[in-house]
Amino acid sequence: MKYYKDFADFLAEHFDGKMQKLSVNAGFTCPNRDGTVGTGGCTYCNNQSFSPEYCRPLRSVAEQLAEGKQFFARKYPSMRYLAYFQAYTSTHSADVDRLMDLYHEACSVDGVDGVIIGTRPDCMPDILLERLRELPWVMVEYGAESSHDTTLDRINRCHSWSDTVDAVVRTHRAGIPCGLHLINGLPGEN
Ligand code: SF4
Numbered sequence: 001m002k003y004y005k006d007f008a009d010f011l012a013e014h015f016d017g018k019m020q021k022l023s024v025n026a027g028f029t030c031p032n033r034d035g036t037v038g039t040g041g042c043t044y045c046n047n048q049s050f051s052p053e054y055c056r057p058l059r060s061v062a063e064q065l066a067e068g069k070q071f072f073a074r075k076y077p078s079m080r081y082l083a084y085f086q087a088y089t090s091t092h093s094a095d096v097d098r099l100m101d102l103y104h105e106a107c108s109v110d111g112v113d114g115v116i117i118g119t120r121p122d123c124m125p126d127i128l129l130e131r132l133r134e135l136p137w138v139m140v141e142y143g144a145e146s147s148h149d150t151t152l153d154r155i156n157r158c159h160s161w162s163d164t165v166d167a168v169v170r171t172h173r174a175g176i177p178c179g180l181h182l183i184n185g186l187p188g189e190n
Pocket of ligand 1: 031
């Protein structure tokens with residue numbers, strides 16, 4: 001018996017067949033690196049460690065997705081895909097139209113049914129939440145990491161737990177599914 005809903009169960013509530021996340025790197029930066037809220041980044045951050053080889057921002061979003069699809073399509077011809085804007089902070093741009101162009105480009109790729117956007121909880125303006133509803137399907141994944149502000153300070157997140165609560169409430173109100181990334185066992189936590 002499962003005591004929680006895992007990610008596959010969640011996706012099965014939204015899609016009929018098997019879904020695969022495909023990472024894309026759209027060349028975003030991060031407000032905790034470019035000086036918007038900080039410069040040093042989170043203490044554990046190494047984006048290279050979770051970016052597949054095909055995810056190079058010199059290539060378009062559509063090109064990256066096409067290459068990512070090839071890897072799975074041979075083995076699972078009926079597989080459908082969700083474009084995963086994973087690297088750095090995938091809503092960090094003052095230009096909402098530019099962001100929407102990138103998300104729409106991902107959704108225009110054959111076999112891609114929607115997007116999952118990874119971002120920080122202090123980086124989701126209401127105007128973007130409103131626009132995201134234009135997409136065929138979208139989910140937002142927020143890096144929460146911990147619910148303790150002392151831990152967030154220690155790992156230099158440069159946002160608070162209340163930022164996370166606020167982002168989740170606003171995202172839910174917009175009717176958009178969202179998830180949190182949490183890190184178990186951070187220093188000082190049991
Ligand atoms: S918010 Fe994300 S991309 Fe930015 S420094 Fe922290 S872990 Fe790295």
